[in-house]
Amino acid sequence: MRILFAFFATLFLFGAAPAWADDPPAKPPVAATKEARLDQLFADLKRERNERAAERIAGRIWGEWFQSGSASIDLMMQWSQKAMDDQKFDVALDFLDQVVILQPKYAEGWNRRATVHYMMKNFGKSMSDIDQTLQLEPRHFGALSGLAQIMAATGHKQSALEAWQKVLAIYPMMRSAQDQVATLSEELAGEGI
Known part of the structure; x- marks a missing residue:
């Protein structure tokens, strides 16, 4: 019994570990950074139909x-x-x-x-x-939408159209952006006649 106690005391004091302890404990998965999560979400948003x-x-x-x-x-x-x-x-x-x-x-x-x-x-x-x-x-489609609204409200239809197109490049399924692009495109085409 004393030998067993001495063995464990030696292990404890000198940091030696039994062979079964050689495998490090499994590390929990590291949560993705905010930027990585956003990158993935934007990729998903662009592909989603x-x-x-x-x-x-x-x-x-x-x-x-x-x-x-x-x-x-x-x-x-x-x-x-x-x-x-x-x-x-x-x-x-x-x-x-x-x-x-x-x-x-x-x-x-x-x-x-x-x-x-x-x-x-x-x-x-x-x-x-x-x-x-x-x-x-x-990629802030909310800010780009706001920019488009200001451009439209101040009579800058071409700039508004371009801002809405940038929104759609990021968020293709945004219905309000789709509607605005269609409306502004028609208005600008009509003005060109």
Whole structure:
């Protein structure tokens, strides 16, 4: 018995392990990075030909975009959304100004602020925030849609058409983008006659 105890004590003290312990424990699978998840979702979105399935993929992309990685930022985003829902746009802007200051690489903060500026008809400020959003996430079909809407609202139909076409290159099954491309194409063709 003493020999067995001495053997285990030696193993413990000197770090030797029995032969059956040579195999390292199985590591749990590493979760893909946010960027890798987004890359896969965008690839899936581009290939998907079922409108409902594409909407679900787009929803998952929005879910990834909304994750700031900061509880404080997430809370301010929630407060800004509540203020927007209550049409308290100045309050929403106060929160969103803090979001983009505190986390300037968070594309969704810029996009949300662009949306508030758009709702207030501050198109120049909205376009500036859309530009920042697209610098951080060039595939942001929401920001591109906002850009297209501003271009259409300001009478720049060709630019609106081009923005909608960019949306469709990313999200081919977006029904509103398909409709806008068809409408604007017809209008521009009619103007050319």
